[in-house]
Amino acid sequence: MVEKSSKDRLVATAAKLIWQKGYFGTGISEVLQKSGVPKGSLYHHFPDGKMGLIREALHHASGIMLQQYETAMRGTKTPEKGLAAIMEHMAAVLEESEFRYGCPLATVALETTGETNALIQVLQASYEMWEDALAGYLALKQVRGARDKAGLFLTLLEGGFVLAKARRDASFIRRLIPRLSPLVLTDID
């Protein structure tokens, strides 16, 4: 399991790159060079070329993020603490990577217009998976309206990613943590 297949290396490398620079900022040749895979192999595994590769890379990155959410939440006693752990973890990752690794989906989502519609399905499916996972966790903790709360949490977190990356200051994420209680405990109507 030390050696990864060409396809895996392509996907992992592309995921890292779109994570930082998005779809347009990631070039095929850069993926090839950084992964050490020749061009022909790419078009063998991904007949649709760049679009196919990036779709799979998005899916891959989304899975990594979800895993991190679950790891961060594991063993937490209250729903507030679970959500806080995610935010703290993401703030730390952002800082340690010098604000390179935020949310892989958001980076691609914002630059996506009509021409790149093929990516929307992956984005939607990934966000739904995240929402499902968070809602499941919250429901387990007896939180009412778990799905809505999960969506609201994601919105807060995504906003935190944007502000933190733009202003190079992870406190824009950490500052959200004390706001989680009113978010999780307060019911609207």
Added chain:
Amino acid sequence: MVEKSSKDRLVATAAKLIWQKGYFGTGISEVLQKSGVPKGSLYHHFPDGKMGLIREALHHASGIMLQQYETAMRGTKTPEKGLAAIMEHMAAVLEESEFRYGCPLATVALETTGETNALIQVLQASYEMWEDALAGYLALKQVRGARDKAGLFLTLLEGGFVLAKARRDASFIRRLIPRLSPLVLTDID
């Protein structure tokens, strides 16, 4: 005032494009073609080339957004209503443009890494201007901790932009409106 100068047309066109597709997604030749300005003029007005043009376009787009915030808030009676008006307006713009026009700063911010550091200053300055404007409005409405609240509102709004654009559903922004009271205007400590 019917005819705009070449420089103005370049900036306005570039702003529109980065708004939708970000820095890497916007090509010089596309700006040239859409604005009808020849190449030589661009490099006369912007000796630094693409980077200079995009910096100015970012600044321009940021100003347009700020104007929209202020127009939306104008005449509102309570701070909740003012912030809600901004969100409703942005949700409507997003829908009417088929999810093309979200936040121009966020799109660029997320794809920015070390190589494109020259953009960070503009992003930081623009976000601070927005925060200032919102904090000023909130302070005027006797809200305590106006600056923090303004930052929190922006975080919420940016998150809404990301989710709404990714999932092609402006309700991810509208859903935030009833949360403004408990989340933004309630004091914690």
Added chain:
DNA sequence: CCAAGACTTGACCGAACGGTCTACTAGCCT
């Protein structure tokens, strides 16, 4: 043992990229 697919390899392609350069025009000052 060999035929057939799966996969690798890199040369090659046309188009688009961002950027430079020279020539030209338009307005302004003396």
Added chain:
DNA sequence: AGGCTAGTAGACCGTTCGGTCAAGTCTTGG
């Protein structure tokens, strides 16, 4: 008028873009 500067105009440059392809090698089943 002449000279000067700001701005226009687009041909041209080298590089990189995403993508194709023919020729290889490896792997597997019969």
